[in-house]
Amino acid sequence: MPFTLQVLHASDFEGGIPALDDAVRFSSVLNRLRTDPALPSNVLANTLTLSSGDNYIPGAFLNASSDLSLNGVGGLGTATPLNVVIGRGDIGILNAFGIQASALGNHEFDLGVRQVRDIIRTGGGNPGTNFPYLSTNLNFQPEIAAGNLSNSDLAGNQNTAEASTIKGKIAKSTVITLPGADGILGNGDDERIGIVGATTPTLPSISSTGSIVVTPSNPTDYTALAAEIQSSVDNLKNTGINKIVLLAHMQQLNIERDELAPRLRDVDILIAGGSHTLLSDANDPLRAGDTSKGQYPILKTSASAQPILVVNTDANYKYVGRLVAEFDDNGVLNTGILNSNINGAYATDEAGVDRLYGSDVNPRTVANQNVVAITDALRNVIASKDNNIFGKTSVFLNGTRNDVRTQETNFGNLTADANLALGRSIDSTTVVSIKNGGGIRDNVGVVSDSAGGVSAEDFRKLPPQPNPIAPNKQPGDISQLDIENSLRFNNGLTLVTVTAAELRQIMEHGVAGTAPGATPGQFPQVGGMTFSFDPNRTAIRFDTNGNVTTQGERIRSLALRDQNDRIIDEVIRNGQVVGDPNRQIRLVTLNFLASGGDSYPFPQFAKNRVDLVQTGVRTGTATFADNGSEQDALAEYVASNFRNTPYGIKDVGVSQDGRIQNLAERSDTVFAAPGLTRQSNNIFNLINFVNSQNVEVSLTSRDSRAVNEIGVFVVDDDQGKVNGIAPNQAGYLQAALSRSEVVFSVLPNSLGFGNPDRLLNFGGNLRLMFYLVQNSTTDTVLSDLRAGRTVNNVVLATSNKLQVADSSGGYTLSWEDGNDNDFNDVVLRVQTSNRPLPQRVTQERVELLDLQLSGNVQGQFTVNSSATYNNFVGFYRIADIDGGIDTDGNGTVDLRPGDANYARAAIEKSVFNFGRNGGSPVNLAGGALYAPFIIANGTPTDFLAQNSTNQATGAIQAYFAYLGANPDRVDHIRLLGDNTFGFEDLFGGGDLDYNDIVFQVNFA
DSSP states (O other), rough: OEEEEEEEEEEOOOOOOOOHHHHHHHHHHHHHHHHTTTHHHHHTTTTTEEEEEHHHHHHHHHHTTTTTTTTSTTTTTOOTTTTTOOOOOHHHHHHTTTOOOOOOOOGGGHHHHHHHHHHHBBTTTTTOSSOEEOOTTOOOOOHHHTSSSOGGGBBBSSTBGGGGGSOOEESSSEEEEOOOOTTTTTTTOOEEEEEEEEEETHHHHHHHHHHHEEEESSSSSHHHHHHHHHHHHHHHHTOOOOOEEEEOOOSSHHHHIIIIITTOSSSOOEESSSOOOOBBOOOOOOOHHHHHOSSSSEEOOOTSSSSSEEEOSSSTTTEEEEEEEOOOOSSSSSSGOOOOSSSSEEEEEHHHHHHHHHHHHHHHHHHHHHHHHHHHHHHHHHHTTTEEEEBSSSSOOOHHHHHTSSSSHHHHHHHHHHHHHHHHHOTEEEEEEEEGGGOOOOOOOOEEOOTTSSSSSGSSSEOOOOTTTTTOHHHHHHHHHHHHTTTTTOOOOEEEEEEEEHHHHOOOOOOTTOTTOOTTTTOEEEEEEEEETTTTTTOOOTTTOOOEEOOOOOEEHHHHHHHHSOOEEEEEETEEEOTTTTTTTEEEEEEHHHHHHHGGGGHOOOOEEEEEOTTTOOSSSSOOSSTTBHHHEEEEEHHHHHHSBBBOOOOOOOOSSSSEEEEEEEOOOOOSSSSEEEOSSSOEEEEEESSSEEEEEEEEEESSSSOOOEEEEESSSOOOOBTTBBBBBBTTTHHHHOOEEEEEEEEETTTSOSSOOOEEOOEEEEEEEEEEETSSHEEEEEEHTTTTTOOOOOOEESSSEEEEETTTTTEEEEOOOSSSSSOOSSEEEEEEESSSSOOOOSSSSOOOEEEETTTOOEEEEEEEEOSSSOOOEEEEEEEEOOBBBBBBSSSSSBOOTTTTTTTHHHHHHHEEEEETTTTOOEEEESSSEEEEEEEEEEOHHHHHHTTTTTOTTTOOOOSSSGGGGSSSSSOOEEEETTTTTEEESSSGGTTTTOOOOEEEEOOO
16 A cells, blocks of 8 residues: 655754744744645654754854753753753754654764763753664764763664664664554554664864764765665665665765765665755745755655655755655655645745745744743843853854863963953962863854855854844854853852972873873863973872872973063973972962862862952952852953954964973974074964964065965974875865965056055964965865866975075065066065054955954045956945855845855945945945955946846856856955955956956055
8 A cells, every 4th residue: 555654854953043933933834734734634644854964053042052041941951050951952942843863964063072962861951852863874982982972872773773762862773663554553554664864974074073983984985975874774674664764964965966866775765964955846935035946856766776855955944844755565656646736845934834824823822832932041041141242252262172171272261361360450479370171161153054064164163143132242242141151160260379399280180181082171271371291191190188199291391471471480391390399379270170170189289279259249341240250250351351352363273282282293382482483494483372463464576477366374283284284295285275364466566556465363373384376366276176176376385486584573485486586576574563453354265354343434445447347346245254145134144155146135235336436435334244346347237237147148247256156257356465455357357467446445
């Protein structure tokens, strides 16, 4: 007898602020589709509700779950600050939806493997997943050995257990038993549906997976990937199951559709994930501004010569995917009766809910009430606490568990410095701050959802982002919610005095637990000092009374530094205390550590203890936490130092860390003087331990007909390696340029603007390599490399095409871009600088005006032109650095470069534009990014009337800073210095001189 199955599905929920409403409407749509009178009751009884991964993402929505006001709300449990599980709200919502199984996506791992463990388990106020997480190609055993998971987190039966029996477990595949054709569970015609999960093999490079083994190791070996999935399919098939659904989170629909579907046998339905691709049919009304990216469902033929249906929906709770399909007695799909009136994407906007219910309904009354309660509670937390702003950061503050417990991070530095500032305000003799990495519970910032991302460069770690329901929250703002969530324990601070010898023991203990795969909570984050350690040497050991039983030998160097980066005390050299071992050092730490927490030996010898927390006393700028607590210390420090000028020290890898130097990863520079120095291979060392450093790059002369581009990137060691790849090895250029920053392009003449210069800002202990792109751009080179094309026009500083000479406190870089060896084609001066950074372009490859962290400004624009065309140039507001446009103002990106209506929206949203002879004061709103465009030989009105979709065959074209938005996919805009842009107006790049219009802005 034929069997009809209804599958309701979604993926990439990734809750942001719009989800506070969309999740409720999503639930309303689910509830209606499960009771749809257009379907027989026996079909409705055979409904699956599935997710193909990325069920949450770091951001305000996730962070708000840590607030204790959610205790007992909507099925959530009770937590304390010490055990609350971040993201419990997201899981409570998915449980209320009735999700029965989910694939593991990449964002599940953004906060590390322990986050996955905590999410699936019950406890800490978290209900635990009421469904199993599935992935057939992930091996968790190394993480179990490391203690970040346990065997009990894995289903005992990894392949064929009933999903309802392995809730809160991880498995390769599962089985869901449905009532069958009669719609009554327990009769002889029950149907067992096999569900398999698979995760993108790019996972280790795009998320924080620890030591999980991902198969295949080569992400593009689709044959091996299909074979791994097939093993789980076969296990199900061998039990007699002939209806199998694959939940595949591959990030790009073409992988599921074109690579997996034809290679797999006996898979009937493939639900894709990660690409945010909206598939729909002609009968599916879409949300305003959305466009279909393909037919729903996509019909393919599997390796077993049977039909396989591939489906996908857009992300962020915006659509419910619905597939109703009939199987014959042999479990083969009958594709001839697929009904487009039933199948497709169901919009979860107000109109979509009303349309489905056939009347004007309040979604809150027809949604699951747990979803309503949780989103209401999250809204209250976000609206109040994310609206209370203390300062700004221009960078992502890294509080990721695996990082703060193994290495220095910029957030560890910031909060340690905040504690030190408070300690000094109470006792001016305080010189050192020590806290444990385990006390830092989360990041301050967000991870971009990056639809379709398959490499690390696709996933941006961003500073905090605007919040429509907390109108004070602008880009980079650090809020009460950020501080409370990241320092969830809110320990009190304590002053103690120790001797130099005792400080050595304290720091030996801090690094004693460091080992491959270990994430010890005792690992220190520090202020007022720099130190190096060798994790391969003997670790200190104490007995139960706190007496040293094994002398540690890991701390090799330790220096105390003041706020100006000057060494004020050399404490340890070559593993030995320098000078009087009994000299006293005043420090601030957490009262938890001062009392022996994380087994720190403070109680054995700390003297003159003063606890700083004042219970119930809340004065100053921040009044949400007690004076003397670490939350209050951070809020006051940020308000005092970064209210107007944002914190700007980027987090760097362990090989560049300056305060905490792991000698297994780098050389020892604890006693080095800050500044810029050059190695013999023309790699520059930039050393700074406390504050960030500005590097000024200026053009001193030019003698070239080419339009060359100068850039710089951070390398990982003295040999210039990037991600373990050495210069001139395969893959080096792509890896290096993916992390690069364009300095400026050099035109053959100044066109009236003089020689360009740029100020760049770096934090940490870095090695920099400059490069020159001959007559092209970094964006173009990367595009060619990704397409597999050979590139030979990038000149690295380590080549023989650069000569470097010392020059009055800086360096002269003389480049050769041809073969005459005169080394005067591009001549630069590079030096450190105390000049403040201007309001300027972003420190990225893209040419933008970055006013995210400023107030409203007036810009004076100057335009020079050598073009024959009458061009128009201007800027339009974008929602993120990747060029996304928020068309409806709800805080989420609606259009990306390359989308059909992108050019129209950009020109319509231009905040100003003018012709070749333009130039006048323009007022710009702060808190935003602005991207440039040029309309070749026409006005905006002409373009919108004649070629608004920006076709290559149109009479007028518009060109943008994003190659994907340009009809010829050529780079038409160059950065020529701070806030100076050059434009090329000819299709295909023409003469590539980029002086058709040169445009400069100076901000008042």
